[in-house]
Amino acid sequence: MRLSARNRLKGTVLDVTKGATTSHVKIDIGGGVIVTSSITNDAVDQLGLARGTPAYAVIKASDVMVAVD
Numbered sequence: 001m002r003l004s005a006r007n008r009l010k011g012t013v014l015d016v017t018k019g020a021t022t023s024h025v026k027i028d029i030g031g032g033v034i035v036t037s038s039i040t041n042d043a044v045d046q047l048g049l050a051r052g053t054p055a056y057a058v059i060k061a062s063d064v065m066v067a068v069d
Contacts, residue, residue, distance in 0.1 A: 007059035013049050025049055027057045
């Protein structure tokens, strides 16, 4: 896999929750950290995502916000 995105977090699919058109995919990237992505049901099917599947959370953003209380 070759991508221009710098933030590639390797992990394992923890859960896939399908809705009417969109799925929420939870990826365990280790250290107790879970990344959740919202993608189409078609993408889930095409990628063959299911619990236990190795996967990457790829984050590509031009802006990253930081907040504190």
